[in-house]
Amino acid sequence: MKGLRSIIVFTVAILMISCNTEDKTLAIEVFETSEAGNKLSKITEFQNAEEKVVLKLNPDEKLQTITGFGGAFTESSAYLLNKLSKENRKKIIDAYFSKDGAHYSLTRTHMNSCDFSVSNYSYTPIEGDKDLEHFTIEEDKDDLIPFIKEAMAASTDGFKIFGSPWTAAPWMKDNNNWVGGKLLPEYYDTWALFFSKYVDAYKAEGIDIWGFTVENEPLGNGNNWESMHYSPDEMTNFVMNHLGPKLEADGKGDLKILGYDQNREHLKEWVDSQFKNEETSKYFDGTAIHWYASTFEVFPEELQYAHNKAPEKLLIQSEACVDAEIPVWQDDAWYWKKEATDWGFEWAPEKDRHMHPKYAPVNRYARDIIGCLNNWVDGWVDWNMVLDTKGGPNWFKNWCIAPVIVNPVTDEVYFTPLYYTMAHFSKYIRPEAEVIGLENSDKKLMATAAINPDGSIAIVLFNEHNTPKHISLLLKDKHVDFAIDAQAIQTIVIPTK
Structure with a gap:
């Protein structure tokens, strides 16, 4: 027994020494x-x-649980990729979607044309086609669809993609125009069918759609490019009585529907309408927001309000870019300087000018993404992934900056500091992560x-x-x-x- 007692004491001593010398350094x-x-x-x-x-x-x-980070598939970006060498096209797509690159996990695309399209077009070109018998995505097959499919091939884990319409075809609207106006009530069911047919058409191309925003910028955009207007209650009515029931009836009830899809300063009135009660909330899976009211101010009170109004719903930043600027080519230092402005620097009312200072592009992205994550936002999606040295192509000449700039004439590619800024989040904070x-x-x-x-x-x-x-x-x-x-x-x- 004496020998056994010695062994026990010796063992305890070793354990005590081990505990006292345990490395407390965090790897x-x-x-x-x-x-x-x-x-x-x-x-x-x-x-x-x-x-x-x-x-x-x-x-x-x-x-909150993270949905993802990423950018948008636009016709402008896809058009430019078509003009590059195969090597540079692959380099860009791998940089965005591969595990060794930014590893994007949440993406957006436009349904029908948008400002970052080469021209105006619609999947419903035949006037009066209420049953959409002539619905076609042929316009996307030369550029958008190949871009998306190559991104899918480059992605190890896959990514979610949601569609956003800028406008219905003019023949469905009260002003018969690409810009402004409202959807005629007689076409509400036709427009709901449009979403369902879009899912089927993309499915046939091997692309699964994760969800939608109901309308890009329903408050309008100053009557500049494609748009279609809703009030908060008009959008809620469309989703509650037309879009939601149609998708459900077509066996697509698992598709995500995100309301609003514009600037944060009006967020309260939209979530108040969407989440007024159980009936209005039923088909909304969340809310989408943009940063253009100020690329400096995060609007934490509005974000907190939206979360508290519907804590179980998604809150996704669906679009952001440095606008009102032409890209600076191969000059990293510019992206860290307070020389860039946004639209509001010149056009905002005097009372809002303080929200539109000259501010470094990198700072805009980093501040906003961190500010969003600290205020319940669960996804953050950039706008164009690729633009040219003029900030286009763009049928409206609404020039902007993208994280990757290319010169299709010389087949050159420039990864701006904005690309690396996005990658700090998308690469290391993965879907289903928890803040x-x-x-x-x-x-x-x-x-x-x-x-x-x-x-x-x-x-x-x-x-x-x-x-x-x-x-x-x-x-x-x-x-x-x-x-x-x-x-x-x-x-x-x-x-x-």
Whole structure:
């Protein structure tokens, strides 16, 4: 017995020593994009920084579930890809959709033409065709559909795609025009059928549609390009009595229907209509929003209100871009400078001018995505994936910037810093991830965090200021110290145990 007692005491001593010397260092990988030149670069050495920040993760505090991140398939982007060499076309598609690239998981496309189409067109070209016997997506077969299918082939995990109409064909509208006007009540059922036929037509091409927004920018867009107007109650009526029942009757009740699809400052009145009661809410799966009321202000109160009104519903940023600007070619520094404006810099009413300052394009994206994630948004979708050096092609000449700019004449490709900014989120925060609690001691450092389905945790930081910051990251009883550079975005990955 004496010998056995000695063995037990010795074993306990070893365990105590093991516990006392257990490594409390948190294992992390750090990826940075910065004004200094990093492009989603893996960082292992960090500079000294005087400003101290403490970040404390709380993975037990689970918030919204992520739907995804990505961009839009537009005819303009597809048209440009058709003009590039096979090598550069593949390079771009892989960069957006492969696991080694940005790994996009949520995408959008337009139904009928939009401003970023080469011309006006409709899938319903025959006037008075109420049963849509002549419905055709032939217009998409040369460009959009091949683009989507090649993206599907490049994607390891696949991605969701939702369609958005800018307008019905003019013959269905009260003004008989591509721009403005409203859908005539006599064509409500025809327009609901349009959505169902679209799903079938794309299915026949091997493409599954995940859902829809009911109408892009139902408040209109200043009578510029394709549009069709709804009031909140008109859209709710259309979904409740026509679109929802039609999709359900056609065995498509699992398709997602997102209401609104315009700027956040009017969000309250739309969710009040959509989610007024059980009857109005039945067919709405969520709400889509844009950032054009201000690419500087996140509108947290409106986002919080929308979530609280319908906490079980989706809240997806469906479109954003740096507009009112022509792309700057192969000059990364420009994308970090406060030289770009948005439409409101010149056109906003005086009372709203403060929401449209000159502001760096990278800062717009990073601030908005983090701000959205910290206010219940579960998906964030960019606009065009590819544009040319003029910011088109675009039948309305509504020039904008995309993360990837190409020169089809010289077959050159430029991945702007906006591409890497998007990838910080889309690559490391995967669908079904859950946003988690994060205590941040520095209000000047933007931060958000999510735990992925595989158990890994991704933290995205944005330091838009001119000095680096020292970070102490805490997770339960473990910690790690590192630094973020000035004018930099970081994704910190805590691998699965």
